Amino acid sequence: MERIGLNEVENFITSRKKLRKKLQGDLRSLKIAREADIECCCYYHLRKFLKRDPQWKVFARRHARRTGRYIDILIFHGAKPKIAIELKWSGKHIDMKDRKSLGASLKKLGVKRAYFLTTLAGTDPVYQCMVKKCGEKYRLMEIPVKEKMPEEKLTRWKSEREKLRKFL
DSSP: OOOOOHHHHHHHHHOTTTHHHHHHHHHHTTSOSSHHHHHHHHHHHHHHHHTTOTTEEEEEEEEETTTTEEEEEEEEETTEEEEEEEEEESOSSOOHHHHHHHHHIIIIIOOSEEEEEEEEEESSOOOOOOOOOTTTTTTEEEEEEEEEOOHHHHHHHHHHHHHHHTTO
């Protein structure tokens, strides 16, 4: 049994070469076609990374009674929540609803870190960073997963995505 520390989990989530790179690959190969797919892919990659240490548990769409809100991904170490993640499809900035949910996770659940993760695909995907409030500076992070594509590849990608979405 190998032990995984909180810093290692945070590094996996925030690093450009780890979770973000895996989700970019999923986005490029159309394993992600809508928001629920981001949740599934993120859950899969986190579970695969954390399986070495049975102390870590990953839950998707978890309702937290203390906050009265659903959290897209909630990661526990033992019996304590450590990380909350809100996911968005094509979110150009964090919405007030998601920010309140993550803020409640930080205050009422006592998670150490809260992340807002969004996927963006296009010729020049742009994400507008939020202005952080007091207490959010080192605890609430934004992770835009950008997949920049040339115009013709983007057109092909969008048409393939629409074909998939017809059946969803």
